Amino acid sequence: MARPLLLTGLLALLPFTACATTPAPDWQGNAAQATAAETLVASDPAGWQQVWTKVGQAAPRDLPDDTTAVAVFAGQKRTGGYSVEFVAVQDGASAVTVTYRIRKPRFDEMVTQALTSPYAIQLVSNQGKPVTVQEVR
Numbered sequence: 001m002a003r004p005l006l007l008t009g010l011l012a013l014l015p016f017t018a019c020a021t022t023p024a025p026d027w028q029g030n031a032a033q034a035t036a037a038e039t040l041v042a043s044d045p046a047g048w049q050q051v052w053t054k055v056g057q058a059a060p061r062d063l064p065d066d067t068t069a070v071a072v073f074a075g076q077k078r079t080g081g082y083s084v085e086f087v088a089v090q091d092g093a094s095a096v097t098v099t100y101r102i103r104k105p106r107f108d109e110m111v112t113q114a115l116t117s118p119y120a121i122q123l124v125s126n127q128g129k130p131v132t133v134q135e136v137r
Contacts, residue, residue, distance in 0.1 A: 023086045025120035030080065032056060032119040037075035039133050043068045043126065055119060064123070068131040070098045071121045080112035081105025084120035087136055096124055096131045 033056035042048045048063040051071040063069060072084045087099040100120070105111045124131055 023089050023122060025084070025086055026123050027060075028084065028120040029055070030083070030116040030118045032073055032117040034073040034117060034119065035076040036073070038073045040071040041068060041131050041133060042071065043131070051121060066126060066128070068096070068124050068126040069121055070124055070131060070133055072100050072119065072133070074102050074118040077116045077118065079105065080114060080116050081109055082116060082118045084118050086120060086122050089122070089124055091127070095129050096126055097134060098122060098124060098131060099134045099136050101136050
């Protein structure tokens with residue numbers, strides 16, 4: 001009888017280990033005030049406020065200590081179907097690297113016919129290291 005309980009316990013851990021490589025954004029949306037494509041890296045209160053000014057909202061809270069915010073604005077798009085996706089956060093010896101991609105709608109995908117301005121914001125523990133940002137395609 002001990003085996004079914006052990007197997008059940010191991011299965012309960014699977015959802016927590018499967019999503020460790022792709023970070024979910026802390027905030028995202030499709031109606032930012034920013035109309036140009038841009039990436040911001042904010043490690044202080046002034047930069048944090050600049051990020052949220054580009055979003056068009058008040059900052060939901062203060063930026064935590066030893067944390068850097070990476071904000072990616074895709075720029076104004078003529079339709080829906082676009083989004084910003086964070087691919088990975090890699091903690092290297094001398095820097096933390098955040099990679100992202102801009103998701104584009106497929107040619108045959110039905111999308112809303114409205115102006116959008118997608119964005120995503122990821123909080124990263126910087127541990128005193130610089131944070132670099134790279135787009136992957």
